[in-house]
Amino acid sequence: MEPLINVAPYTGWVYPNETIFEWSVLIAVYPYLTGLVAGAFTVSSLYQVFGFERLKPVAHLALLTSLCFMFFVPLPLLLHLGHPERAFNATITPHWSSAMAMFGYFASFYVALLLLETWFAYRPFIVEKAQQRKDLLGTFYRILTLGSYDVSDKALRYDQKWILWLAIAGIPGAHGLHGYVGFVFGSIKAREWWSSDLMPVIFLFSAIISGVSLLAVIFVVSSKLRKIPIDLACLKGLAYTIWGFIMVALVLEGLEFANIVYKGREGVEMIMEYVTGPLLVPYFILQFAIGAILPFLWLSYMIWRGTTGRALIAGVTTCACLVLFSVFMMRWNVVIGGQEISKTGKGLLSYQMTLFGKEGALMAAALIIAPFLVLVVLTRLFPPWEDHAKSSSSLRSHA
Amino acid sequence: MKKVSNPSLAARRSFLSKLARAAACTGALAGAGALGVGVAKGASAKTEAKPAAEGGSFPTKDYDWTKHQWAFGVDATKCIGCLRCVEACKVENDVPRNAHQFRTWVERYVYLEGEDRARIDSQQDPVNIAASGSEKEYRFANRYKDQKVDKAFFVPKLCNQCTHPACVQVCPVGATYKTEDGVVLIDHDYCIGCRYCVQACPYGARYFNEEHGVSDKCTWCYHRITKGMQPACVEACPVGARIFGDIKDKQSPVSLFIRNNRVQVLRPETGNAPNVFYVGIDKEVN
Known part of the structure; x- marks a missing residue:
């Protein structure tokens, strides 16, 4: 017998082929990573395009974060494929009617855009380092200049135009990438838990809050590590952003659930049995109560009371961590939850996550941690901090 | 195949x-x-x-695939749940010999006295596997022998070779496709193993072959029918519950079956337009 993974115990009546779980935790990690990419990019765009000055200290950090997480987005998919060596078939011979066929194009376009925008944003820094350093690292920077050493005001103004337009193009790019991920699930009519017109927007807004929260946490932790005072105005700006978008995310997810219950189509009884049984804790308690409503109320309180100082830092960081957890639970509840409700509408399955193996919990954790490690390296090579990259981060004043 | x-x-x-x-x-x-x-x-x-x-x-x-249009009939009133079709299919199509992956299966619906909902199981149910003694052989355990049964029947299931197949729509590489003669096939040399098709099939007809890293499903034994033979399950059925043929031939068994009976399909609301036509199924069958 072949090595079978993810054989799922079940209750009630499920189709015989359903007893193997086909989409594992990695498929929950995939939209989680793309969401963080889209959310982090939102912060960068809020500054570059919409002029949110208070987010300036994290604008470059947002770009680097987005880039680091984007590098790892294809990995959970590749690890999941039965034939990863054929992955490019989807790009070279795409089957246009498939929602999944667009992934290669969306992802490649977005990576190219991110690389380009990051290059323009860091060009003055790269030129400076290329001229200063004579060692191997200097050669690295000299290669990255691509032969362009012109950092005159005119050239920088030209760069700024590129940054602006790339940031503008990046908004539909990043959000399209993630909205599309929602469509991959929302367009599957075989599963009542997924099949929803609201799914792309739900994914989008949860993506934004997760990415902004990620930046808030990285901003606080990096400031602590660098032993510099935390820019409270910036942190508050991030808190406002989370607060604003979390309301929309909550309303959309509430609407989605209300729609399923109110329409009460075939199989709704099994869905109700599921959400009030196995999903009660992961869905209502962890995703909604602790992960979304609690941070929303906490942030509302801090905004109302004008909280500042250490209480603001502790509050926003905790809320951001809770939101990050909540959004992961949302991905889990969609991807795993959708498969735990049988297509028969008459049975429930139970996903058994393995610890080891290429689709196990450790691999999932590694895929989420790896972008942080790459980010540490990238921040050494391209410091996103204002004090290090004065010339590049003060670009807006040139424009 | x-x-x-x-x-x-x-x-x-x-x-x-x-x-x-x-x-x-x-x-x-x-x-x-x-x-x-x-x-x-x-x-x-x-x-x-x-x-x-x-x-x-x-x-x-x-x-010549332009000269045929294959269709499948299931007369659930005839099925005795012997599961020879399931075993024949596993052997013929090299389907993994376990209790989790099937190209075809048989469902048992039992209404017990005093209950308003059917108790449903299939050959993969642990009680039935215990009765057969092996995951490679199948039989329905006589699990309701001490209870009063109001109504009971078997329903053979297989790929519906839909006219608008959701599995074909979602395949990102076009490895699964609809043939001119109405069968949905998979190019195993091109499938990337993403399993989107497994998720998209509303009938649970597809499974993922771990050994080969590709999706798989019933093809109505395409390698046999294109040689003028019957699918293995049809040939193995001792009671004629499975009917197969060409609907371009008005006198074929399946044409007569569709013409002489009031047939229905599974889950018509999906818009998939299935091509397996059923007689004798009940409201709970989907």
């Missing part, structure tokens, strides 16, 4: 291999390749009316 290749896919591949030789594999090429596919697809669309056997890779010589 292992290596049936779609001629349009073969055309695509040869076109792409030429393309790949002509240029380096860059991101720009990816876009150009996609455009090339559109051209190749358009070209193959013009030749689709040709007999499939001319495609070169087709397994059966002289078979």
Whole structure:
């Protein structure tokens, strides 16, 4: 017998082929990573395009974060494929009617855009380092200049135009990438838990809050590590952003659930049995109560009371961590939850996550941690901090 | 049924291999390749009316897929739940011999006295596997022998070879496709193993073959029917509960079955337009 993974115990009546779980935790990690990419990019765009000055200290950090997480987005998919060596078939011979066929194009376009925008944003820094350093690292920077050493005001103004337009193009790019991920699930009519017109927007807004929260946490932790005072105005700006978008995310997810219950189509009884049984804790308690409503109320309180100082830092960081957890639970509840409700509408399955193996919990954790490690390296090579990259981060004043 | 290749896919591949030789594999090429596919697809669309056997890779010589339109009938009133069809299918199609992966299966619906809902199980149920003593052999355990049964019946299930198959729609590489004669096939040499099709099938007809890293499902024994034979399950059925044939032939068993009975399909609300026609199923069957 072949090595079978993810054989799922079940209750009630499920189709015989359903007893193997086909989409594992990695498929929950995939939209989680793309969401963080889209959310982090939102912060960068809020500054570059919409002029949110208070987010300036994290604008470059947002770009680097987005880039680091984007590098790892294809990995959970590749690890999941039965034939990863054929992955490019989807790009070279795409089957246009498939929602999944667009992934290669969306992802490649977005990576190219991110690389380009990051290059323009860091060009003055790269030129400076290329001229200063004579060692191997200097050669690295000299290669990255691509032969362009012109950092005159005119050239920088030209760069700024590129940054602006790339940031503008990046908004539909990043959000399209993630909205599309929602469509991959929302367009599957075989599963009542997924099949929803609201799914792309739900994914989008949860993506934004997760990415902004990620930046808030990285901003606080990096400031602590660098032993510099935390820019409270910036942190508050991030808190406002989370607060604003979390309301929309909550309303959309509430609407989605209300729609399923109110329409009460075939199989709704099994869905109700599921959400009030196995999903009660992961869905209502962890995703909604602790992960979304609690941070929303906490942030509302801090905004109302004008909280500042250490209480603001502790509050926003905790809320951001809770939101990050909540959004992961949302991905889990969609991807795993959708498969735990049988297509028969008459049975429930139970996903058994393995610890080891290429689709196990450790691999999932590694895929989420790896972008942080790459980010540490990238921040050494391209410091996103204002004090290090004065010339590049003060670009807006040139424009 | 292992290596049936779609001629349009073969055309695509040869076109792409030429393309790949002509240029380096860059991101720009990816876009150009996609455009090339559109051209190749358009070209193959013009030749689709040709007999499939001319495609070169087709397994059966002289078979003309434009001359047939296959369909399947299930007379649930005849099925006795012997599960010979399931075993025949596993052997014929090299389906993994376990209790989790099937190209065809049989469902048992039992209404016990005093209950308003059917108790449903299939051969993969642990109680039934315990009764057979092996995951490689199948039988229904006599689990309701001490209870009063109001109504009971068996329902054979298999791929519906839908007219608008959701599995074909979602395949990102076009590895699964609809043939001219109405069967949905999978090119196992092209499938990337993403399992989107497994998720999209509302009937649970697809499974993922771990050993080969590809999706798999019932093909109505395409390798047999294109040689004029019956699918293995139809041939193994001792009571004639499974009926197969060509609906272009008005006197074929399946044409007569559809004409002489009031037939229904499973989950018509999905818009998939299935091509397995049932007689004698109840409201709870989906």
